[in-house]
Amino acid sequence: MPFAWLLVLLPWVGAVLLGLLPRERMAALANCGVSGVTFLLALVLLAQPQEVTGWTRLDALNLPLLLLASFIGLTTAIYSLGAIADEGLDPRRLRAFHVAFQIFMGAQALALLADDLGVMWVAIEIATLASVLMVGLHGTPAAIEAAWKFFILCGVGIALALLGTIILYLAAQPVLGEGEGLSWAALRAVAARCDPGVLNLAFVFLLVGYGTKAGLVPLHAWLPDAEAEGSIAISAVLSGLLLNAALLAVLRAKAIVGVHPEAVPPGALLLGFGLASVLVAAFALWRRRDARRFFAWSSILHMGLATTGFGFGGAAGNLAGLLHMIGHSLTKSAVFFGIGAAVRLRGSQRIADLGGLCLAAPGLGWALAIGIAAVAGLPPFALFASEYLLVSEAAAGHPWAILPLGLGLLVAVAAKVQTLQALCFGDLPPDRAAGKVDWTSLGPVWAHLLLALLLGMALPGPLRRMLAEAAGVAG
Amino acid sequence: MGFGQLPYDVAHLLGGGMLLLSFMLLYQRRVGAVVSVLAAQGGLLALAAAWQGFVQGAPQLYLTALIAAVAKAVCIPLALRWTIRRLALARGVDTALGIGPSLMAGVALVALAIMVALPVTSAAQALAREDLAMALSIVLLGMLMMITRRNAILQVVGLMSLENGLVLAAVGVAGMPLVVELSTAALVMLLLVVAGIFVFQMRERLDSLDIALLHPHRGEHE
Numbered sequence: 001m002p003f004a005w006l007l008v009l010l011p012w013v014g015a016v017l018l019g020l021l022p023r024e025r026m027a028a029l030a031n032c033g034v035s036g037v038t039f040l041l042a043l044v045l046l047a048q049p050q051e052v053t054g055w056t057r058l059d060a061l062n063l064p065l066l067l068l069a070s071f072i073g074l075t076t077a078i079y080s081l082g083a084i085a086d087e088g089l090d091p092r093r094l095r096a097f098h099v100a101f102q103i104f105m106g107a108q109a110l111a112l113l114a115d116d117l118g119v120m121w122v123a124i125e126i127a128t129l130a131s132v133l134m135v136g137l138h139g140t141p142a143a144i145e146a147a148w149k150f151f152i153l154c155g156v157g158i159a160l161a162l163l164g165t166i167i168l169y170l171a172a173q174p175v176l177g178e179g180e181g182l183s184w185a186a187l188r189a190v191a192a193r194c195d196p197g198v199l200n201l202a203f204v205f206l207l208v209g210y211g212t213k214a215g216l217v218p219l220h221a222w223l224p225d226a227e228a229e230g231s232i233a234i235s236a237v238l239s240g241l242l243l244n245a246a247l248l249a250v251l252r253a254k255a256i257v258g259v260h261p262e263a264v265p266p267g268a269l270l271l272g273f274g275l276a277s278v279l280v281a282a283f284a285l286w287r288r289r290d291a292r293r294f295f296a297w298s299s300i301l302h303m304g305l306a307t308t309g310f311g312f313g314g315a316a317g318n319l320a321g322l323l324h325m326i327g328h329s330l331t332k333s334a335v336f337f338g339i340g341a342a343v344r345l346r347g348s349q350r351i352a353d354l355g356g357l358c359l360a361a362p363g364l365g366w367a368l369a370i371g372i373a374a375v376a377g378l379p380p381f382a383l384f385a386s387e388y389l390l391v392s393e394a395a396a397g398h399p400w401a402i403l404p405l406g407l408g409l410l411v412a413v414a415a416k417v418q419t420l421q422a423l424c425f426g427d428l429p430p431d432r433a434a435g436k437v438d439w440t441s442l443g444p445v446w447a448h449l450l451l452a453l454l455l456g457m458a459l460p461g462p463l464r465r466m467l468a469e470a471a472g473v474a475g
Numbered sequence: 476m477g478f479g480q481l482p483y484d485v486a487h488l489l490g491g492g493m494l495l496l497s498f499m500l501l502y503q504r505r506v507g508a509v510v511s512v513l514a515a516q517g518g519l520l521a522l523a524a525a526w527q528g529f530v531q532g533a534p535q536l537y538l539t540a541l542i543a544a545v546a547k548a549v550c551i552p553l554a555l556r557w558t559i560r561r562l563a564l565a566r567g568v569d570t571a572l573g574i575g576p577s578l579m580a581g582v583a584l585v586a587l588a589i590m591v592a593l594p595v596t597s598a599a600q601a602l603a604r605e606d607l608a609m610a611l612s613i614v615l616l617g618m619l620m621m622i623t624r625r626n627a628i629l630q631v632v633g634l635m636s637l638e639n640g641l642v643l644a645a646v647g648v649a650g651m652p653l654v655v656e657l658s659t660a661a662l663v664m665l666l667l668v669v670a671g672i673f674v675f676q677m678r679e680r681l682d683s684l685d686i687a688l689l690h691p692h693r694g695e696h697e
Contacts, residue, residue: 118653122660129667136671148627151668155634156618158664159641162657163614166644169651170603181652197595 002053004113006041007066010034011073011106018098024091028081031098035070035077038105042070052185057115060469061251061322065112065244068326071451072240072333073105075444079337080233082440086344087231093137097231100137104130104237111245117165117182120249121158124213127242128154135230146225153222154213161209161249164202168256171198184252191259199256199263206253207269213246216307217277220300227296228349232340235292239299239336240329247303247325251310255475258313271311275401277304278408285415291339291351294419295332298375301412302328302383305390308405310474312393318471320389323459327382327452331374334448338368341441342423351419355426364437367445369424374452376416377409382455482530489523490609490643494585497616497636501577504568506628510555513632517547520639527646536646538655543642546662551635554669555628564628572623580623584615606647613640631668638665 014034021027045066050058080101089097107126114120132154136147165182171194172187180186191199212219227235254266281301288294302324309321341364342357343349358365374381387409394401454460459467496516503509521544528536558564570577592608617637621630642658645651 116653118657122656125660125664129664132667132671147671151671152621152630152634155664155668156621156637159614159634159637159661162641162661163611163644165657166641166648166651167607170607170648173603173648173650195595201591201595 002056003048004045004053004056004058007038007045007070008106008110008113010038010041011102011109015099015102015106018102019095021095024085024094027095027098028084031101032074032077032081034102035074035105038109039070039074042067052115052183055116055119056110056113057185058113059473060466061473062112062248064322064326064463064466064470065248066109068329069105069108069112069241069244072237072329072448075337075447076233076236076240076333077101078440079236079340079444080231082438083232083340083344087138089137093139097134097137097233100130100133101233101237104134104242108237108241108245112248115184117168117184117187117252119182120252121162121165124161124210124245124249125158127245128158128213131226131230131234131238131242134234135226137231137234138229140229142225143229146222146229150222150226153219157209157212157219159209160205160212164205164207164209164253167198167205168202168253171195171202184256188256188259191256192261194260196260196262196264199260203253203257203263203266203269207250207266207273210246210249210253211273214243214250214307215246215277215300215303216273217280217300217304220277220281223300224293224296227299227336228290228292232336232343235296235336235340236333239296240333243299243303244325244329247306247310250307251474254310255473258475267311267313269311270307271398271401274304274306274308274311275404275408277301278308278412279404282408282411282415285412285419289351291343291349291354291419291423292336294351295335295339295375298412298416299328299332301408302332302375304408305387308401309386309390309393312390312398312401313475314393314397315468315471316389316393316396318474319467320386320393322467322470322474323382323389323455324386327386327455328375330448330452330455331371331381331383334445334452335368335371335375337441337445337448338364338371341437342368345437351422354423356424356428358424359428361437363442365424367442367449369420370449371445372416372420372423374449376413376420378413380453380456381449382452385456385459482526485526486523486530486606486647489519489526490606490647492519493523493639493643494609494612494616497613497640498578498581500620500632500636501581501616501623502574504574506559506564506566506568506626507556509568509629509632510552510559513555513635514548514552516636516639517543517551520642521548523643524646531649533649535655539642539646539658542655542659542662546666547635547639551665551669555632558669559628564626568629569625570623571625577619577623580619581616584619585612588612588615603648607644610640610644610647613637613643616640631665634668635665638662 018027104127107123110123132147132151135150136143175190175193215223257263257266277300281297284297306321306324309317342354377383377387493516496512499512521540524536525540588611589608592611614637617633620633638661645654
């Protein structure tokens with residue numbers, strides 16, 4: 001069995017053990033331990049050969065995302081260590097949370113690793129089911145509404161993705177060798193000889209199916225509620241990891257279909273979905289009063305931007321898209337950690353109730369202010385670099401896209417700066433006392449922001465080479 | 476293989492039967508009857524999978540057929556009936572779009588599926604492409620049902636019928652790998668939905684499974 005499977009099996013074994021641990025504190029610490037070991041294993045992947053083994057593959061495209069996922073898994077576990085006790089969960093639900101979290105981590109690692117499209121589909125389905133459990137965890141009517149919507153919309157999305165996978169096999173079946181199955185590498189090798197009509201049909205279903213999971217407009221309706229009602233940890237991993245896994249699945253499909261010269265160019269469809277997401281989300285941001293829903297809409301915006309980058313395609317477009325995915329995961333999880341700490345402090349997640357954080361809790365207020373600036377794409381963080389690449393790619397090859405892209409970016413930045421001021425720099429509401437925030441909340445925020453800063457200021461040489469290679473893999 | 480040959484005719488008959496049952500799902504006015512039709516569709520799916528296993532000489536499809544027969548024709552319908560009785564859910568079908576317009580929309584969707592699926596798959600085998608057209612129709616009718624019915628339990632039935640269409644498509648493609656695994660994974664999702672309805676006790680909290688009542692809880696009203 002290839003080494004990479006450890007990244008999947010360790011969290012799953014951990015989930016079983018966490019389900020058996022009786023003591024709450026011990027379970028939270030063990031959760032950190034499992035996530036920490038998973039992160040170390042992911043680092044070992046750097047030294048592994050990049051090749052296809054059985055159902056999994058390791059290439060430049062999924063390696064950075066795997067590292068990122070296990071890192072965010074670790075920081076989220078550390079954050080939960082301090083935060084989960086404040087959420088008022090009974091021991092049974094707390095146990096369910098830890099189990100679901102590790103099942104989710106294993107499943108999304110498998111989704112990133114999968115070479116076989118069938119395995120990828122099953123992995124994304126398991127990740128969805130585990131996250132539905134975490135969204136509905138609180139059992140309040142709002143949480144159940146969010147979980148139900150998530151379940152039904154993503155259920156349809158997943159079903160359509162399976163139909164797309166079946167049609168893709170139907171397209172490739174006449175030219176595919178014996179026993180090659182649904183391997184991405186094999187499908188890509190024969191795609192040029194497949195029937196272009198069937199390939200188009202398959203891509204449409206795969207895009208709509210996995211696009212639902214990636215939160216692309218108009219298939220996004222589940223995302224704001226899911227991120228606002230679950231435990232904070234789920235918001236961080238939904239934004240940071242699940243959306244990336246789904247977008248990677250879309251990219252893999254694009255790389256197959258894009259090989260055929262007569263198929264509809266998949267980039268055009270991605271551009272349409274991407275720009276629609278950017279515009280709708282940018283304007284929707286202005287109407288949000290709930291802090292977590294605000295940043296969930298910002299996730300839709302950023303997934304739209306990354307999709308636009310992949311829609312442009314080519315080395316520069318794909319590089320911008322990938323960098324944007326990574327930068328978004330880091331900064332958005334950081335902001336969700338900060339918002340979570342603020343919500344615990346104030347007992348409300350309305351933006352109006354959260355004002356004046358810099359006065360109330362300076363450490364948290366400033367961390368959140370810098371985090372929101374990073375999410376807004378202000379320099380010098382990673383999202384600024386990727387948005388700059390995106391706009392310059394648009395200017396170079398797709399001048400018509402400048403207008404919608406620029407409009408979306410400006411409207412969104414203005415909304416985020418306004419929210420930043422409202423949350424961090426407003427006056428302290430009269431009845432609110434100052435409070436302290438412990439290191440388990442602030443440590444992860446700073447760690448994420450530091451990495452985002454590093455990626456924005458100076459991309460390390462090996463990572464730059466890896467991303468450039470990944471841009472080639474994505475086709 | 477084409478019209479007039481036994482493997483093709485029987486596969487067509489079973490697929491067509493499933494499509495017909497998808498239409499029947501659209502015009503039932505009682506939730507109990509909808510569940511019965513769903514069970515019948517599951518049974519036909521099991522027969523279709525077994526027949527494809529026989530025609531293609533693929534013994535793993537018998538397993539798919541067995542799973543479909545046990546879960547979709549027997550267990551899930553029984554669980555749904557039990558849930559309806561236990562939670563004392565409304566027995567009537569609450570529609571967002573009337574029965575007549577639903578059926579007309581259904582016919583339009585089938586026409587769409589045929590127009591989309593048949594021309595683009597002209598190079599594939601006749602059986603596979605017509606199976607695909609029927610499966611796509613069933614998928615679209617399942618989505619139509621999810622859109623036009625207000626009761627949460629009927630939305631779940633729509634999702635299940637949609638998933639029946641998927642499995643029909645999967646067994647119709649000769650040599651499709653992982654069919655058993657994929658159809659089982661899809662089934663697990665459905666089982667969890669049914670379990671979710673019951674465990675979350677939506678009836679108890681919300682007094683009705685009509686999900687329109689959930690909308691005030693979206694958390695963003697002032």
